[in-house]
Amino acid sequence: MASVSGTSQRHLSEPDSNELTGHQSTDRILRTFARFVAAGYGFYLVLLLSDIIATADQMVWWWTPTVGVLVFGSGLSMGVLSGGSIARMQCAAAIAATTFLLAAVSWWFCWDGTQTTTDRGMWLSVFPGLASLAAAIAWPAWMAFGHMTLAVTIMMLINQAARDPRMNSPFLPDLVFGLMFCAIFVGATVMALRTGRILDATRATTHAAAASAAAVQARTVERERFDALIHDDVMSTLLAASRGEVDPTVRRQARHTLRRLNLLRSEAASDAAFDSDAVLAHLRAMATQVDENAAIGANVDPKAAASEYPADAARALGAALAEALRNSIRHAGRGARRALSVTITPALVLVEVSDDGVGFDPAAVAPHRLGVAVSIRARMQQLPGGSAVITTGPGAGTRVALAWTAAA
Numbered sequence: 138m139a140s141v142s143g144t145s146q147r148h149l150s151e152p153d154s155n156e157l158t159g160h161q162s163t164d165r166i167l168r169t170f171a172r173f174v175a176a177g178y179g180f181y182l183v184l185l186l187s188d189i190i191a192t193a194d195q196m197v198w199w200w201t202p203t204v205g206v207l208v209f210g211s212g213l214s215m216g217v218l219s220g221g222s223i224a225r226m227q228c229a230a231a232i233a234a235t236t237f238l239l240a241a242v243s244w245w246f247c248w249d250g251t252q253t254t255t256d257r258g259m260w261l262s263v264f265p266g267l268a269s270l271a272a273a274i275a276w277p278a279w280m281a282f283g284h285m286t287l288a289v290t291i292m293m294l295i296n297q298a299a300r301d302p303r304m305n306s307p308f309l310p311d312l313v314f315g316l317m318f319c320a321i322f323v324g325a326t327v328m329a330l331r332t333g334r335i336l337d338a339t340r341a342t343t344h345a346a347a348a349s350a351a352a353v354q355a356r357t358v359e360r361e362r363f364d365a366l367i368h369d370d371v372m373s374t375l376l377a378a379s380r381g382e383v384d385p386t387v388r389r390q391a392r393h394t395l396r397r398l399n400l401l402r403s404e405a406a407s408d409a410a411f412d413s414d415a416v417l418a419h420l421r422a423m424a425t426q427v428d429e430n431a432a433i434g435a436n437v438d439p440k441a442a443a444s445e446y447p448a449d450a451a452r453a454l455g456a457a458l459a460e461a462l463r464n465s466i467r468h469a470g471r472g473a474r475r476a477l478s479v480t481i482t483p484a485l486v487l488v489e490v491s492d493d494g495v496g497f498d499p500a501a502v503a504p505h506r507l508g509v510a511v512s513i514r515a516r517m518q519q520l521p522g523g524s525a526v527i528t529t530g531p532g533a534g535t536r537v538a539l540a541w542t543a544a545a
Contacts, residue, residue: 162340163333168219170274170326171226175216175258177267178233182209188260192253195299200247204240208261211236215271218444231275234284237261238266241291256304258296262353265292266319271324285323289315410445413437413481416454420479420488423455427462434478444483450541453520454488460512461537469494484543491536496529513537 193201211233218226241261269285276284293312297305378391411419417435422429458477465475473494480487499509509527517525522542529535 162336163330164223166329166333167223167226167274170270170329171215171219171230174230174233174267174270174274175213175219177264177270178212179216180207181264181267182213184241185260185263188257192260195249195251196244197247197249200243204243204261207236208233212267212271215274228276230271232270234272234275237265237271238284238288239293241265241288241295244295252299252301254301254304256300259292259299262292262296265289265315266322269319269323270326273323273330278331281323281327281405282320285319286316289319346437380448411448411451412445413441416446416451416481416486417479419455420458423459424462426485427459428466429479431462431475434476435479436480441481441485443483445452446486446541450486450520450523453516453523454486454539454541457513457516457525457537457539458488458490461539464509465490465492465494465535468497473534488539489536490535490539493534496531496533496535498531499529511541 189201189205208297211229214229215226215233218229244259244261260516263290266285268288269281272284273281290312293308294317296311297308330336397510417437421431421433422441424433462475462477465473469475469492473492475490475492478489480489513527520541522544524540524542526538527535528538
């Protein structure tokens with residue numbers, strides 16, 4: 138069995154929450170945009186700091202420091218939280234978007250009426266679109282565009298009021314330009330997130346189709362094995378009966394064969410429980426389908442003889458075993474040695490496939506490669522009590538441990 142150690146060792150045990158929920162691409166895009174928006178808040182804080190200080194005397198004493206901390210603090214918090222929970226990051230984005238609107242509305246009640254004689258508007262009016270990008274991260278598209286429309290309109294009205302009338306441009310052209318300019322960025326964000334959702338949905342459909350095809354293949358292999366066994370039983374029973382011997386052994390054999398024939402014809406046959414011998418036989422059959430020279434070392438607890446194992450568990454383990462062995466043959470390299478082992482106890486079936494080949498870097502596996510993602514990990518994760526642990530690294534060989542554990 139290959140030994141895997143050192144800093145290159147990689148473990149693929151449980152998937153992250155993104156993979157479980159099927160939102161991997163969408164969440165990655167959300168994190169990227171959250172960091173981009175947070176960086177924008179930091180940029181505008183530095184750029185507008187002098188204006189914020191210069192216009193503070195036009196407001197009540199508490200408004201500028203309070204709004205500055207809340208607006209920029211909530212925006213920067215998205216970047217801080219982007220490496221953790223998506224829900225918390227989106228909550229920060231929602232707070233940033235809401236805080237901007239509340240700050241804009243509160244300006245009317247806290248302004249002392251002093252007008253500026255320059256064409257520079259109120260400092261919040263410089264980045265309403267950035268707050269709407271935060272809204273796009275937190276809310277549906279229609280709410281993000283609604284936020285953008287409201288924020289830009291309020292800020293244009295504030296600029297019209299805060300500047301000397303001689304410095305103002307016509308309101309409507311300014312409003313249309315502001316809306317169109319911000320809509321470019323908000324629309325791009327919304328489309329990027331939509332693309333991520335489509336990609337996640339496509340990946341989920343592909344994984345489901347691949348898993349279904351693998352399940353059909355596993356059932357076919359199992360049916361072929363049963364057909365062969367029943368064929369042998371039927372032939373041996375008929376041969377014994379043709380001799381005209383009235384023997385209790387022949388009667389028992391005939392009854393056993395009829396039971397197996399009825400079981401195969403029954404719809405419930407595919408869901409019949411396996412005993413420990415049937416589990417081991419199925420795993421060996423799946424392995425020899427891939428490599429006719431495959432040998433499995435078996436460690437069966439004597440107490441397991443009286444236990445039953447779900448058919449779905451046996452099939453999932455067999456199909457995942459076949460895929461692990463297939464991957465090893467394809468990718469481990471020439472001369473790689475392989476070891477297969479099965480441990481069966483009353484509450485556990487553990488299958489291990491290991492090799493001392495070239496190994497691989499799990500992070501470098503292309504998304505369209507479904508062997509590990511679907512035929513091994515996803516199959517075992519969908520199985521109640523199932524798990525898959527893949528330990529590998531470049532030059533360190535590969536070990537695949539597949540397990541089913543009975544519910545307590």
